[in-house]
Amino acid sequence: MHPPTTFALRDAEGRERQFPPDGPVLLALVKEDCDTCNLTLPLLEKVHQATEDGLDVWVAVQKTDDIPVLKERHSLTMPLLDDDALDLSYETDIDTVPTLFLYDEQQNCTLQTFGFDRHEWREIASESMTLAGRPDRDTQIEWDALPVQRPGCGARNYEPGVYERLQALKSGDLLSRLVDLAASDDIYEFMYEQGYTDGFPVVPPTRERVWKMLQGTQRDPQDDVAVMPPNLAPITVEKIAINAVMAGAKPEYLPSIITLVEIACTETFNIHGVLATTMGATPVGIFNGPIRDRIGMNYLHGALGSGNRANASIGRALRLCARNVGGSLPGGTDRATQGGPHRMTMNFAENEAASPWESYAVERGFEPTDDVATLMAMSGGPATVADERARDGRALAGTLAASMSCMQDPKSPMVDTLVVLSPDHAGIFGRSGWSKDDVRECIMEETSIPLKDRLRSDDAGCGLPPGIVEQFGGEAALDMPIAKFRDKSNIILVVAGSSAAKFSTILGGWAGGAYSMPASSKIGV
Amino acid sequence: MVTQILDPTDERVPIKRSLTPRPEALHGTIALLDISKPRGDKFLDRLEQLLHERAPGVETRRFMKPTVAKPAPEPIKQAILEECDFVIEALAD
Numbered sequence: 001m002h003p004p005t006t007f008a009l010r011d012a013e014g015r016e017r018q019f020p021p022d023g024p025v026l027l028a029l030v031k032e033d034c035d036t037c038n039l040t041l042p043l044l045e046k047v048h049q050a051t052e053d054g055l056d057v058w059v060a061v062q063k064t065d066d067i068p069v070l071k072e073r074h075s076l077t078m079p080l081l082d083d084d085a086l087d088l089s090y091e092t093d094i095d096t097v098p099t100l101f102l103y104d105e106q107q108n109c110t111l112q113t114f115g116f117d118r119h120e121w122r123e124i125a126s127e128s129m130t131l132a133g134r135p136d137r138d139t140q141i142e143w144d145a146l147p148v149q150r151p152g153c154g155a156r157n158y159e160p161g162v163y164e165r166l167q168a169l170k171s172g173d174l175l176s177r178l179v180d181l182a183a184s185d186d187i188y189e190f191m192y193e194q195g196y197t198d199g200f201p202v203v204p205p206t207r208e209r210v211w212k213m214l215q216g217t218q219r220d221p222q223d224d225v226a227v228m229p230p231n232l233a234p235i236t237v238e239k240i241a242i243n244a245v246m247a248g249a250k251p252e253y254l255p256s257i258i259t260l261v262e263i264a265c266t267e268t269f270n271i272h273g274v275l276a277t278t279m280g281a282t283p284v285g286i287f288n289g290p291i292r293d294r295i296g297m298n299y300l301h302g303a304l305g306s307g308n309r310a311n312a313s314i315g316r317a318l319r320l321c322a323r324n325v326g327g328s329l330p331g332g333t334d335r336a337t338q339g340g341p342h343r344m345t346m347n348f349a350e351n352e353a354a355s356p357w358e359s360y361a362v363e364r365g366f367e368p369t370d371d372v373a374t375l376m377a378m379s380g381g382p383a384t385v386a387d388e389r390a391r392d393g394r395a396l397a398g399t400l401a402a403s404m405s406c407m408q409d410p411k412s413p414m415v416d417t418l419v420v421l422s423p424d425h426a427g428i429f430g431r432s433g434w435s436k437d438d439v440r441e442c443i444m445e446e447t448s449i450p451l452k453d454r455l456r457s458d459d460a461g462c463g464l465p466p467g468i469v470e471q472f473g474g475e476a477a478l479d480m481p482i483a484k485f486r487d488k489s490n491i492i493l494v495v496a497g498s499s500a501a502k503f504s505t506i507l508g509g510w511a512g513g514a515y516s517m518p519a520s521s522k523i524g525v
Numbered sequence: 526m527v528t529q530i531l532d533p534t535d536e537r538v539p540i541k542r543s544l545t546p547r548p549e550a551l552h553g554t555i556a557l558l559d560i561s562k563p564r565g566d567k568f569l570d571r572l573e574q575l576l577h578e579r580a581p582g583v584e585t586r587r588f589m590k591p592t593v594a595k596p597a598p599e600p601i602k603q604a605i606l607e608e609c610d611f612v613i614e615a616l617a618d
Binding site for chain 1: 593
């Protein structure tokens with residue numbers, strides 16, 4: 001707590017009192033529903049009576065409505081100041097009432113205390129009499145009849161909700177433009193009308209909520225995190241926090257959301273293209289490391305959706321940042337022909353314990369103890385692969401390959417593809433002693449078909465242009481086997497879900513290469 | 526009751542842009558920008574041929590974005606600005 005130097009508050013009669021007054025002053029901060037305050041207010045009144053004009057005794061009350069109640073209850077005549085707005089309480093940063101500050105003639109705070117300690121209060125009363133020039137006068141306080149000690153009560157400025165509101169209003173942390181609503185506005189309808197939402201309602205980003213959200217990161221609210229396409233707008237930690245509130249996120253998710261924004265705006269991931277493409281791609285977030293449990297992400301039943309707040313709101317927050325800050329709007333620069341529900345949010349954690357292999361993050365060079373987020377651009381899926389009969393890795397890889405061979409169309413080769421294996425399917429590979437590369441190589445082999453069958457024809461417009469045969473060496477290459485995927489490294493294997501049944505999921509990538517590549521980063525603080 | 530919220534957008538004030546004044550006739554150099562979508566080159570080939578037939582004396586210069594997925598790199602935009610009087614961009618699909 002800090003003794004105040006200057007302030008102005010109105011007393012019960014509406015008269016403004018400027019602090020400091022001339023001469024010594026005893027300042028107290030109290031609230032009505034505090035037994036210790038009620039114990040001590042008569043003492044302060046007695047000091048006020050005894051010091052007469054030699055010293056001012058001012059009592060700041062933390063609620064307007066409590067002033068007449070206290071005045072009547074204790075027959076108080078000393079000035080009761082209205083600190084309902086808690087300006088004084090915030091400035092002094094008191095966490096307990098009653099709190100006392102005693103100032104001498106030079107406005108130096110010479111004594112201070114909180115709660116009730118008989119010895120300290122007696123000393124303050126005595127010093128007050130001295131400062132008032134009446135050191136020998138009796139305050140009429142029967143000190144021996146009072147308890148030795150009583151704890152104070154929590155100050156109103158530290159009550160849940162109130163503290164956040166005060167910080168949001170007074171800390172100066174928040175610089176975003178304030179949007180005023182009319183009393184007749186329905187806040188949720190208003191946000192729809194402003195185009196702030198993805199189609200579902202959003203949580204109103206009040207200053208209190210945004211300030212509270214910002215407590216989830218150690219970063220400065222005004223740090224520039226990235227330049228967000230397509231409008232190439234600088235996006236600050238504060239703007240991310242606003243959109244995180246709207247998405248329904250909790251403060252502890254904020255570092256993950258900031259990291260996803262950073263990844264999304266890299267040249268490697270290229271969210272500009274991901275959200276602009278007519279294919280309707282979307283970023284898919286994959287989380288590894290201890291953070292999965294720390295923030296309560298779901299990697300068990302229903303890991304890919306729905307029902308988990310962290311999974312859902314982290315992905316949604318990224319999309320809202322792209323929409324509201326980046327300006328990616330359907331029909332505008334978002335040219336998705338059809339889109340899909342996974343474009344609302346697509347974000348999950350890997351079930352590392354159920355995987356027979358190292359985690360995806362470790363595969364990408366991170367430590368098992370690192371908190372890691374990865375973004376991949378996906379335009380297809382999720383599509384279920386059902387195989388409840390396979391008993392070994394070979395049979396299961398065959399099923400995956402057959403399912404993956406028709407992604408996008410049956411002829412065209414693809415790049416990145418995400419295979420989310422269920423624990424039961426992953427366990428089959430584990431028991432068969434298959435590595436990730438064994439699975440990938442089998443899929444490459446099983447999806448290989450002659451080049452001639454990958455060429456477009458009069459019967460099917462999809463596939464490679466016939467002229468491409470020359471690049472493979474002419475007609476002699478027509479029977480050359482060509483796999484569905486350009487390289488086995490394009491097949492990404494992770495494990496998620498619960499041990500419920502032998503179903504896995506595949507999600508088709510977007511374009512790969514210079515367009516967009518999976519990108520990972522450690523999650524910051 | 527909620528009376529104020531924080532603006533979730535980039536807070537840019539929309540800037541009204543006016544079109545560059547249209548010249549009376551074609552002259553100088555026309556940039557033909559291929560954004561790297563399939564068959565964009567075919568479209569521009571034909572356009573270039575027609576321009577040479579119908580606007581003799583007008584020169585054309587071809588440009589190509591490295592990828593359709595990203596905005597044109599600064600050097601390409603700068604070259605078009607400095608070396609050309611017009612630009613025709615072949616959009617996709």
